Amino acid sequence: MQLPSRIFGSLRGPAIKKRLIEWGSIALLVALIVIPLGTLAWLAFFTNTFHVQAITVVDSREHTAAAIQDLTTSAKGRNILFLQTPILEQRILSSVPQVRDIYITRKLPNTLRVVVQEKTPAFLLLSNGMYFFVDAQGIAYEQAELGTLPGTILPIIKNNDQTASLQIGQPAVETSFVEFIIQAQEDIPAVTEADIVEMRIPSLSAREVHVLLNNNWIIRFDTTRHLSLQVNVLQRLLAHTITEEEKEYIEYVDLRISNRVYYKLRDNAPVSDR
Numbered sequence: 001m002q003l004p005s006r007i008f009g010s011l012r013g014p015a016i017k018k019r020l021i022e023w024g025s026i027a028l029l030v031a032l033i034v035i036p037l038g039t040l041a042w043l044a045f046f047t048n049t050f051h052v053q054a055i056t057v058v059d060s061r062e063h064t065a066a067a068i069q070d071l072t073t074s075a076k077g078r079n080i081l082f083l084q085t086p087i088l089e090q091r092i093l094s095s096v097p098q099v100r101d102i103y104i105t106r107k108l109p110n111t112l113r114v115v116v117q118e119k120t121p122a123f124l125l126l127s128n129g130m131y132f133f134v135d136a137q138g139i140a141y142e143q144a145e146l147g148t149l150p151g152t153i154l155p156i157i158k159n160n161d162q163t164a165s166l167q168i169g170q171p172a173v174e175t176s177f178v179e180f181i182i183q184a185q186e187d188i189p190a191v192t193e194a195d196i197v198e199m200r201i202p203s204l205s206a207r208e209v210h211v212l213l214n215n216n217w218i219i220r221f222d223t224t225r226h227l228s229l230q231v232n233v234l235q236r237l238l239a240h241t242i243t244e245e246e247k248e249y250i251e252y253v254d255l256r257i258s259n260r261v262y263y264k265l266r267d268n269a270p271v272s273d274r
Helices: 005-046 062-071 085-095 175-192 227-240
Strands: 054-058 099-107 111-118 123-127 130-134 139-143 156-159 196-201 208-213 218-222 250-254 262-265
Touching: 054 062, 062 085, 062 099, 062 111, 085 099, 123 175, 175 196, 175 208, 175 218, 175 227, 218 227
Parallel strands: 054 111, 123 156, 156 196, 218 250
Antiparallel strands: 099 111, 123 130, 130 139, 196 208, 208 218, 250 262
C-alpha cells in the first residue's frame, strides 16, 4: 500500500527544517569562534596593535626608574603577547643593584607595567669619603647621595682603611656583620643608657667594631662572637665593678677577648678608695 505523495512531503518538510536549524547553529558557533580568533591573529601578526609602545615603572625612585627604562628600551616595538617578561625581569635584577624584586605585567594592547620593590638599607658605610647603602646581605648596592637618603635615620659605619675599594653590587662585609650591627643598635643603648654616635671599623675585613657613644665612651666589640655574650659582660662591669662616679670618666671598654674585659678611665678621673 502506498502513502500519498503529499504525506511524504509533509514528513520531509519538518526534517529538512530541523536539519537546517542544526547546521545553522553549527555555522553560527563556528563563526563566533573563528571570526574573533581570526581577527585577533590578524591584529597580532599583521598590525602594530600589540607592539609595545609604552613602559611604565612604578614604586621606585626617579633614578631607579630611569635605569629600568634604559634596560627595557629594547622591548619597545616588540609583540607584547610573545615578550619573555621573566628574561627581562632577570636582566633588571642583575643590572640594577638597588632593586630587590620586580614584576612585569602586560596591559593590553601595548603597555608594559614594571612594579619595583627597592632594597631597604641596613646601614650607611662611609669609605674613602663616600657613603654607600649596604643591604642585609652586606652588599654595597648604591652610592648614597643627599637626594637618595631615606626618611629614617640609618646607623653609620666608618671604615678607617683609606686604601679600601668598593664595587657597587658586590659584598662589602659579611652578612653576620650586618646582623651584629642591627642588634647592636638595640642592645648597646639599653645597657649603657647612651646613644650611639658612630661606629668605626679598622677595615672591611676586620673582625671588630668600635662604638662611640654620646657620653664619650668607646666600646670595642668582636663581631665574630655573639653580641649578647659581650653585652652581658659589659652589663656586669657597669653594675659591679665601675662606680657611678667613675662612669663619667670611662675612656674605653674592650670586650674583644673572650672571657676578658679591659677598661680605661681618663687621666683626670678621681682616685677610687676601693
